[in-house]
Amino acid sequence: MLHWALVFLVVALIAAVLGFGGIASAAGGIAQILFFIFLVLFVVGALMGLAGRSR
Structure with missing residues (x-):
């Protein structure tokens, strides 16, 4: 998606x-x-990754 934005x-x-x-x-x-x-998708993905890693 970033490619299309560029x-x-x-x-x-x-x-x-x-x-x-x-x-x-x-x-x-x-x-x-x-x-x-x-x-927004990057931030959500980063937060999901951090939440999954802590468990």
Whole structure:
């Protein structure tokens, strides 16, 4: 999922450089949403790993 967030970030940067504001905005929004989903899943996975290790 982090890979897709980075792909959309690159698409947003390229679109912004070329002047496609709508496409850059949409791709940037998608990249931001995917990044936060990845971040939440990473934190949940880390907490589950720590909880499982302590038992």
